[in-house]
Amino acid sequence: MNQLNLLTQELPEQANTTSSTTAVVEPVESTAEFSSIEGQNLAVSLLLGAIAKQRIAPAYLFAGPKGVGKSLATKCFLSQAFDIHNIINHPDVLWIEPTYLHQGQLLKESEAVADGVHWKSPSLIRIEQVREITQFLSTSALLTPKKAVVIESAEKIQLGSANALLKTLEETNTGTIILLSDHPQRLLATITSRCQPIPFQRLSSAEITIVMKRLGQEHILSNPIVRMMAAGSPGQAISHYNYLKSIPQSLLEQLATPFTSLLDALKIAKEIEAMLEFDQQLWLLSYLQHSWKHQHGDNWLSKLEEAKVALLNASPRLVWEVLLLQNS
Secondary structure: OOHHHHHHOOOOOOOOOOOOOOOOOOOOOOOOOHHHOOOOHHHHHHHHHHHHOOOOOOEEEEEOOOOOOHHHHHHHHHHHHHOOOOOOOOOOEEEEOOEEEEOOEEEEHHHHHHHOOOOOOOOEEOHHHHHHHHHHOOOOOOOOOOEEEEEOOHHHEOHHHHHHHHHHHHHOOOEEEEEEEOOHHHOOHHHHOOOEEEEOOOOOHHHHHHHHHHOOOHHHHHOHHHHHHHOOOHHHHHHHHHHHHHOOHHHHHHHOOOOOOHHHHHHHHHHHHHHOOHHHHHHHHHHHHHHOHHHHOOHHHHHHHHHHHHHOOOOHHHHHHHHHHOOO
């Protein structure tokens, strides 16, 4: 398959073409079963062992790549260990996710995606949310033996918030706190040391195919670059595919081959700034790292990585002009 086909490969019509680029991989049914988790035998074994022995730790760290089943495993664990089969509006469950500050209010990541809102600044776990956790755990459970707090993307917690969370971890005896993290090395060592580690890993090629078939999304894996970028993560496969669907085909076609003139490079840089949101531009640079590697070799990887950093601090159009002029 040549470079143009790799970059602009026709995408199946049955795929989700909404503006959302965040994948929701885990099923939302009220009862989740560990048997539905693929490729995480060690994690499942550790959790089932704790349930069987009735030795539930006060805190857990579910650590591993994004989109490999940590959230689904959490729902299974809550179902079997706490008899919580529906986490929505359950009085003994508090599910925390990173937020954006929007018009003086905290907006959850999932809400931002649903509203089609884009931010240049990263989402965070904020001090207000840690205070909410502390307040939640200050009272006893109503319907279950203990309360449960789940913190998604725990590595996004701010330093001041992390210190407050550490105090809560040390003092709480009314519930279990489950941290989900794609990058556990970014957490304070004093926090991770108080958590029972539950490791998650990337799925094999066969395992990710099984999961995608189960989700009715196996067509996504037919794109070789999306499959490469997913790197064994069903959630990432869906996210990358949705991003690819959100990029205009005309831009992908122009980026598939070297530019023949400086004017062409300047023109496409202007179009990218006008047509794409910040997060789409950042994703496109990652996509080009994989697609251009076949055409330009590894020397372009560092240039594209530098462009990602520059995009956070400089004019997007200028960043793309500098990058694309090197390709003309």
